[in-house]
Amino acid sequence: MRFVIQRVLSSSVSVDETVIGSIDKGYMVLIGVSNEDTKETADKMIRKMIGLRIFEDENGKTNLSLADVDGALLLISQFTLYANCKKGNRPSFIEAGAPDYASDLYEYIIEKCKASVETVERGEFGADMKVSLVNDGPFTIVLDSDNL
Template sequence: MKLLIQRVRSARVEVAGEVVGAIDQGLLALVGIEPQDTPASIAKGLKRMLAYRVFSDAEGKMNLSLSDVNGGLLLVSQFTLAADTRSGLRPSFSTAAPPAQGAELFEHLVKLAREQHPQVATGRFGADMQVHLVNDGPVTFLLEV
């Protein structure tokens, strides 16, 4: 699984002009599911993301996690993160999980996230989504599980 996390002041996802998920301060996580991912690797990635220290403490150092600041978490499935871009001029998606597996594991991630964190919003799996965000910093990290 690849998690592209961005510290945001706000973020929202629209599908066909309708807002389907939104948060204020927190993390926007673009989620790429790969064929080797399992429920265990999904749980491990979520645990790491919730504890990853990307928010500033009183001294301006990145010492606080999403859980520490009680920020929102916006999860957006993005199969293109799992693309193979090592050669050529067009991405290959053979390294992304098949849609059924991706949907199942993304829903597992959402379920676990809602059990472990109070503010979770999502995009819509497989939909044509427009993601709006105010990246705070900017601060962006790629977590690979």
């Protein structure tokens, strides 16, 4: 499982020119799922993401968590995080999770996040989405379950 976490001042996602999710300060997270991932994998990734201390404190140190700043989440499914570009110039996506499996885990992640974060917004699995954000910093972190 892969999460690309971007600390944002604001972010939104649209489908067919209609905003379906929007947050102010928090994380816009791109989520990639493989067929090897499980709910236990998702639980570890969620705990790590929510516990990250990447917001600045009064001394300018990255020492505050999402909860400390009353931050929100915008969670976007992103199968292209499993693009394999080793051969040729056209990426292969065979390492990405099968759509039904990945969709179920994406929904699981959303529900688990809602249990500990007050504001959780989402994209639409499999849709052609347009994502806008104001990256704060910029500050971007990649979490890969293979490295946890």
